[in-house]
Amino acid sequence: MADPATQVRVYVPATWDDLAALWSDGSQQARHGAFAVTAALRDDDPDAEDEEWEFQAFTQAAAAS
Numbered sequence: 001m002a003d004p005a006t007q008v009r010v011y012v013p014a015t016w017d018d019l020a021a022l023w024s025d026g027s028q029q030a031r032h033g034a035f036a037v038t039a040a041l042r043d044d045d046p047d048a049e050d051e052e053w054e055f056q057a058f059t060q061a062a063a064a065s
Contacts (some may be wrong), residue, residue: 011035011058022065035061 013032014022037053045052 007060008036009054013061013063015065018065032049032061032064033065 003040012034035057037050041053041056042048045056048056
């Protein structure tokens with residue numbers, strides 16, 4: 001198992017069509033970008049905790065899809 005300090009959760013927005021393409025050919029590019037907890041996100045809300053930053057990244061990905 002990887003060291004939790006080096007793990008990064010990346011949220012990739014996808015539509016049903018994106019998932020169908022992934023299922024059919026096994027490859028997919030992140031057409032809508034990707035979202036993660038970055039230094040900029042932490043700087044925007046320095047009083048937040050890890051779970052709050054992760055939720056922000058997740059909701060940004062959801063909005064992008």
